[in-house]
Amino acid sequence: MYRYDEFDARLVKDRVEQFRGQVTRRLSGELLEDEFKPLRLQNGVYLQLHAYMLRVAIPYGQLNGEKLRRMAEIARKYDRGYGHFTTRQNIQYNWVGLKDIPDALNDLAEVEMHAIQTSGNCIRNVTSDHFAGAAADEVMDPRPWCEIIRQWSTFHPEFAFLPRKFKFAVTAAAHDRAAIAVHDIGLRIVKRGEQVGFEVYVGGGQGRTPHLAALVNDFVPEAELLDYAEAIMRVYNRHGRRDNKYKARIKILVAELGAEEFTRQVEAEYAAQRSHEKIDLPQAEIDRIHAYFAPPAFDGEDGTAAFEAAKAAEPAFAEWAEVNLHPHKQAGHASVTVSLKPIGGAAGDATDRQMEIVADLAERYAYDDIRVSHAQNLVLPHVPAKHLYAIWQALDAAGLATPNESLITDLIVCPGLDYCNLANARSIPIGQAVQEVFADPKYQREIGRLHINISGCINACGHHHVGHIGILGVDRKGEEFYQISLGGRADEKAAIGSIAGPALKGEDVPEAVKRIVDTYMALRTSPDELFIDTLERAGADPFKEALYATA
The missing domain is CATH 3.90.480.20 (Sulfite Reductase Hemoprotein; domain 2)
Structure with missing residues (x-):
């Protein structure tokens, strides 16, 4: 885990005090909400349905006991005694009072945590494989490169006002647990002989126009990664739409230019970099950061x-x-x-x-x-x-031993209309109702690995596009309906799910999902054939027929 130096500590503390002054001005009425909005977003503060929400950065998803314990204290002291962990490997507090947020940020700064660049049109938290440094199938630990990217991108003057938010993900295994295909830039660490480099994917994303990232370079040497990433960012900054937020993400630029032309422009920008513009990333610095992520002194006892x-x-x-x-x-x-x-x-x-x-x-x-x-x-x-x-x-x-990792009740669910002012429909109650149908642990194990993802609106914070079964809440004349998609996946065979047909009422969703699962159980060739494999082999038609069957 990276550790702050004296400059990091001072910078974060100063940022907290700067924001404290801005909050004081907002509470006094000196700043109106529209004037305060860009200031709070730079500090991870959103205005949701019922209260302000604070999003705290957890770089590449790594914590230690001290940090997690402080996050618990924040929940108890300033919120309602809980926190919400997100698909971006961050934590959100949904009920923090605005007056308390500077104190919460100060408490976090004491354990080397902050909320900088967790919102706004900038490079967000760099995410990675949650088994990084431990996985038996990885080429190497990807976390040092997440940290190098974090240091390079934090407060970078060219990337403080991008056309839209921007997300990196880094993996180092053939089996993708970081969902690199649905990120603005996805990186896979690979080796050619003894040389370390990166496959670079650009233009992935979900939301109202989901796209899978295109491979723009199959091997960028490690010492050149930041220069190459900077070339990508400059092409995006130059051509990305700022007049229409629905067309502002880099996925739209890549799709409109085409992957080949986008790659050509990136290569031209990269080639045009002059020597004094190059980022000096010597091997000694790479090694220094890698040292922060040395594996623990493993217990040699055979247990x-x-x-x-x-x-x-x-x-x-x-x-x-x-x-x-x-x-x-x-x-x-x-x-x-x-x-x-x-x-x-x-x-x-x-x-x-x-x-x-x-x-x-x-x-x-x-x-x-x-x-x-x-x-x-x-x-x-x-x-x-x-x-x-x-x-x-x-x-x-402690109620934390539910045996369901990657099984049907291990749903990804956004906060939905219970909290979010962008949502069209509730997500949490739908997820709970689906869980109840499949609550029997033995039944879950018989079904096997199956990912259900639920979003309360088209922004897709619940990653419904890449769920084996995706559920999207939509508003129909003030009534909540749910659209079902089939065939999404976020791994190395990434795919965007296809909408199965008309949306369903919320009360009909759990039994509709059960009919889909029953169809899978009847069609699979063996207990080892996973749902997604059966769907790809048999096609979607029998599942659609089951989905809309009436009792």
């Missing part, structure tokens, strides 16, 4: 026998271990998904006490490392096998 014995003695633990553990590159270790999707809960929400429990577990058993996943869960990436049973016991007591 596998104790782990297996605990599974044999406790069936509930065995069920959880089957679903919520992920292979680790270090023998005798696993990565643990801490589910924030209890049946009937709000996806991504964690109470202050739950956050403190995860912080305690990380410090005691898991090398003090915690991640936020883009699926709105928490992860303990490095856990010795001998501690897995103790961790499960503590998580189970």
